[in-house]
Amino acid sequence: MMRFFLILLTVVTCTLSAVPDASAQTRVGVAMARFNDPFPKLLRESIIKEAADMSGVMLDVKDAKNDKVTQLSQIQEFVEQGVDAVVMNPAVGMTAEDLLALGDMLTPKNIPLVFLNTAPKVDTFPVPFAIVISNDLVAGRLQMRKAADLKGGKAKVFILKGLENHNAAIGRTRGVKQVADSYPGVSILGEATANWSRDEASALIAKWLQDGNSADVILANNDEMALGVIRGYQTAGQSLDDVVIGGVDATNDGLAAVADGLMTFTVKQNAEAQGRKAIQDAVKLVNGDVVPQYDWVPYELITEKNLASYQ
Incomplete structure (x- = not known):
């Protein structure tokens, strides 16, 4: 069974260091749809950076290569490894049946779930959940x-x-x-x-x-x-x-x-804000705190006139 490690952020990749007391940590499985596009890369880097700045948060980040079957299998691995929460950036093509299967995986241990960047077509879910997204x-x-x-x-x-x-x-x-x-x-x-x-x-x-x-x-x-x-x-x-x-x-x-x-x-x-909110909401749900079902991140128009503020 794969062990969890603390994430230490580097510029592009992350280095993993062993955790001395895993029982004292909040363990979060991050199921990304894909790694290889610019925007998902920003999401992933933001999650890793925020987790590194938080006390006692461990990550296991996986790439589904935009295959929903692979992603659901990876989440099942997270459950078997004993994660406390899952952050999911859904792969393309998730159906109602897939979401039912996902709920069945998480329900026995009541593992909270945060949907990131893509909203599922659901109003309720069998475990505590939040949706971090922009309109x-x-x-x-x-x-x-x-x-x-x-x-x-x-x-x-x-x-x-x-x-x-x-x-x-x-x-x-x-x-x-x-x-x-x-x-x-x-x-x-x-x-x-x-x-x-x-x-x-x-x-x-x-x-x-x-x-x-x-x-x-x-x-x-x-x-x-x-x-x-x-x-x-x-x-x-x-x-x-x-x-x-x-x-x-x-x-x-x-x-x-x-x-x-x-x-x-x-x-x-705002990928940075979405990633940051996703890991924050996951930890809050583990701790029993209330988070909004939809945790909105505003869009911002950028032109030559205000470009300097974003570089």
């Missing part, structure tokens, strides 16, 4: 309001979406459309799915442009796809000068693109 509708609304303002209330808009049926992609896209509907001079030309991927967005937009299409505004559900839009314009040999391009997440690459004047703005999904 994705707000992200889309912020994008569209800013774009409409920059274009004087008149614009043709194209939307790049993340994964089909993903809550964040649905919410952000819906937020864009809600605001667009309030402007008579704004129309949605169309939308396409690029699966959160810079490469997919680049190929899609390059072809779209080469086919003779154009837009005043392109709003992407995340920074990676917004960066792909920029590359797509460059590949197609077309100017970005009059095009508003907006992303979400405020990743390091996204902020750099705003600084370079290539991306017009991004909407910060």
Whole structure:
């Protein structure tokens, strides 16, 4: 059986040191959907840093590689190892049946659960739980309001979406459309799915442009796809000068693109705050403290004007 270790934060990775008295520690299993994308990396690093700053918290952090079967198996391992709480950043495709299975795993020992960054479609759960998330509708609304303002209330808009049926992609896209509907001079030309991927967005937009299409505004559900839009314009040999391009997440690459004047703005999904709240809420639930079922983390619009505050 795998032993738990105290996490000591380093710049990129973490070093593990043995715990002299494991019974005195709060043991938290962290089930991440994936490690290899910029935003999940920020979430993971924030959890590790916060745990290192807290007294007596041990972590075991696992990567499901975005496979829900793997993730549920990893959580079962956590239960067998005797964790006190689980933080779960759900893998894609979790169904109601999967959530029932998850509840069955945690119920016998009444292990608290914190859902991170992705909200399950449940109002109740058989163990103490919390959901740490940002309101994705707000992200889309912020994008569209800013774009409409920059274009004087008149614009043709194209939307790049993340994964089909993903809550964040649905919410952000819906937020864009809600605001667009309030402007008579704004129309949605169309939308396409690029699966959160810079490469997919680049190929899609390059072809779209080469086919003779154009837009005043392109709003992407995340920074990676917004960066792909920029590359797509460059590949197609077309100017970005009059095009508003907006992303979400405020990743390091996204902020750099705003600084370079290539991306017009991004909407910060505060990974640091989400990760910090997730581990804090997990420990509070273990201690029997009350935490809000939805622990909201606000979105923040970032442009060239306020960029310095976020670098």
